[in-house]
Amino acid sequence: MNIVACVKQVPDTEAAIKVKPDGSGIEEAGIKWVMNPYDEFGVEEALKLKEKFGGDVTIVSVGPARALETIRTALAMGADKGIHINDPALEGADAYNIAAALAAAIKGIPHDIIFCGQRAIDDDAGQVGSVLAEFLGIPQVTFVTKLDVEGASIKVIRPIEGAQLLIQSSLPCVVTAQKGLNEPRYASLPGIMKAKKKPVDVKDAAGLGVTVAPKAKIAKTLPPPARPPGKIICGEEPAEKARELAKLLREEAKVI
Amino acid sequence: MAKGVWIVAEQRYGAYRKISFELVSAARKLADQLGEEVGAILLGSGIEGIAGELGKYGADKVYVADNALFEPYTTDAHAAAIAKLVKEQNPSILLLGASAQGKDLSSRLVGKLATGMATDCVDLKIADGKLISIRPMYAGKCNGEIVVSAFPQMASLRPNVFPAVEKPKTAEVVKFDPGLDPGQLKTKVLEVQKDTSGKVDLTEANVIVSGGRGMKGPEGYGILEELADVLGATVGASRAAVDAGWRPQKDQVGQTGKVVSPNLYIACGISGAIQHLAGMGSSKYIVAINKDPDAPIFARADYGIVDDLFKVVPELTKEVKKLLA
Numbered sequence A: 001m002n003i004v005a006c007v008k009q010v011p012d013t014e015a016a017i018k019v020k021p022d023g024s025g026i027e028e029a030g031i032k033w034v035m036n037p038y039d040e041f042g043v044e045e046a047l048k049l050k051e052k053f054g055g056d057v058t059i060v061s062v063g064p065a066r067a068l069e070t071i072r073t074a075l076a077m078g079a080d081k082g083i084h085i086n087d088p089a090l091e092g093a094d095a096y097n098i099a100a101a102l103a104a105a106i107k108g109i110p111h112d113i114i115f116c117g118q119r120a121i122d123d124d125a126g127q128v129g130s131v132l133a134e135f136l137g138i139p140q141v142t143f144v145t146k147l148d149v150e151g152a153s154i155k156v157i158r159p160i161e162g163a164q165l166l167i168q169s170s171l172p173c174v175v176t177a178q179k180g181l182n183e184p185r186y187a188s189l190p191g192i193m194k195a196k197k198k199p200v201d202v203k204d205a206a207g208l209g210v211t212v213a214p215k216a217k218i219a220k221t222l223p224p225p226a227r228p229p230g231k232i233i234c235g236e237e238p239a240e241k242a243r244e245l246a247k248l249l250r251e252e253a254k255v256i
Numbered sequence B: 001m002a003k004g005v006w007i008v009a010e011q012r013y014g015a016y017r018k019i020s021f022e023l024v025s026a027a028r029k030l031a032d033q034l035g036e037e038v039g040a041i042l043l044g045s046g047i048e049g050i051a052g053e054l055g056k057y058g059a060d061k062v063y064v065a066d067n068a069l070f071e072p073y074t075t076d077a078h079a080a081a082i083a084k085l086v087k088e089q090n091p092s093i094l095l096l097g098a099s100a101q102g103k104d105l106s107s108r109l110v111g112k113l114a115t116g117m118a119t120d121c122v123d124l125k126i127a128d129g130k131l132i133s134i135r136p137m138y139a140g141k142c143n144g145e146i147v148v149s150a151f152p153q154m155a156s157l158r159p160n161v162f163p164a165v166e167k168p169k170t171a172e173v174v175k176f177d178p179g180l181d182p183g184q185l186k187t188k189v190l191e192v193q194k195d196t197s198g199k200v201d202l203t204e205a206n207v208i209v210s211g212g213r214g215m216k217g218p219e220g221y222g223i224l225e226e227l228a229d230v231l232g233a234t235v236g237a238s239r240a241a242v243d244a245g246w247r248p249q250k251d252q253v254g255q256t257g258k259v260v261s262p263n264l265y266i267a268c269g270i271s272g273a274i275q276h277l278a279g280m281g282s283s284k285y286i287v288a289i290n291k292d293p294d295a296p297i298f299a300r301a302d303y304g305i306v307d308d309l310f311k312v313v314p315e316l317t318k319e320v321k322k323l324l325a
Ligand SMILES: Cc1cc2nc3c(=O)[nH]c(=O)nc-3n(C[C@H](O)[C@H](O)[C@H](O)COP(=O)(O)OP(=O)(O)OC[C@H]3O[C@@H](n4cnc5c(N)ncnc54)[C@H](O)[C@@H]3O)c2cc1C
Pocket: A013, A037, B211, B212, B213, B214, B215, B237, B238, B239, B240, B241, B252, B253, B254, B255, B256, B257, B258, B268, B269, B270, B271, B272, B273, B274, B275, B276, B279, B289, B290, B291, B292, B295, B307, B308, B309, B310
């Protein structure tokens, strides 16, 4: 089974995000970069399938030079090889163009299952997996929390509001990973040593035959809207505070 | 030229999801500013009878395709049918819900229609005839204003944020041929395992009572369930509580859980880590009950009580019961 896992390098979830004064984006200085947490679930699932069925796991990432570290992290977890798409024209590109680049790279290699995260925690867009599936002309199953391979198809669990769906899909297929799918492993020390020698192909848009044509842009980045200062409810006893809170929710906020 | 503000309505087995009305209302507002019409797309099986209901919120036209292959929802069937109609009719704006179905469908449509989309928006405006979509990014640490240069300009709307406002019209119902080829359908829903709790899903709830590590164990949630019952609320949890196995994964609110937007979010024994705030920061009112006065959740809360939640919550349940009696 040949598996591809798409990984994006994103700011660590704890990173303080500062908006540039002119609203043109965020300050990158001082940010610690990590693998998108949802992509960790994808890489882990890919490795599990490889352990079960054999085959190769290829990591693909679009990003600047630093994204190589994230590819190496996935290789250290146990993936076999990487494709690093590095092109300034793709920096901060929209889902359509990122997916076009990923698709061009993936078309050139065997692929039965392609993992993406359900969303990247920087742009929080949740689009690339599905757009990639469209470019490849294959089905998608998104927000997957369980996956089983059965012959030439997969069965997955996808939670929706108030229910879980058991969905069958033919292969090849794009699967977007949701928390609950597995517990991602940590890279071991020998894994990290081995990863240094694993092959990573570096490509740019032209090399992939892709022309970048923006469809969407972030016209302005703004600090989050300020919330009015809150009220700490004072009182002697828990019961007194509870009474005051109930009253405020009813009379001031009018939410109960 | 692209014209019209369109939405994709969402229904299950003939019953609209609330987001459908929120979408029509948001579209009506934009359409009025642009002087254009509101179009809605409704797909399902045996749903023609409910098509006109969207007029109540201001839809001018409802495009309906009725086909057994549309129920239950699959990406393949819905995306193909919608892309075909949208390419023919060329609306300028296309809005979907950022619901489980809407997220799956809208992102596929971005590919099929070769356009761009702003995901999970909390506000929309029009400037110089273009849609500007406002959405939290980086887990709500900043907001982005997104402009789509292709057509249709797509946006998915966070459930529970845009009010559903009645603006009655007689909607014209237009049947269309979805041109479905069963051979194209590569996925199939084998089973729908319904959640038997009877509670509204967190993403659609108006009131959420949420508990974290401060609940001490699974049994601690009993007092939250009682408060939730009185408020008609759904119970949520922090990741600490989910990872400890106290609550199921589907209850997790936050960056790696659900993004929720209730009118009222009551956080009990939750410290307010940035990843938790990412999931509930757009709630209209936030209440924090925590014994640590320095817990970061208080910086986000509209109302805070510094005390032992095991003493406060049962009292709150009593007080709310009295008020609602
Ligand atoms: C990549 C990543 C993703 C994450 N995603 C999420 C996510 O989606 N959702 C999420 O919630 N977290 C997420 N986290 C975890 C997050 O960082 C915190 O660890 C977590 O939110 C803490 O949960 P908590 O507030 O319940 O526990 P704690 O931080 O331990 O807080 C417990 C609180 O309970 C209070 N307390 C204790 N006893 C009482 C009492 N008797 N009465 C009143 N108050 C009491 C304490 O004062 C304390 O403030 C993520 C972390 C990472 C790294």
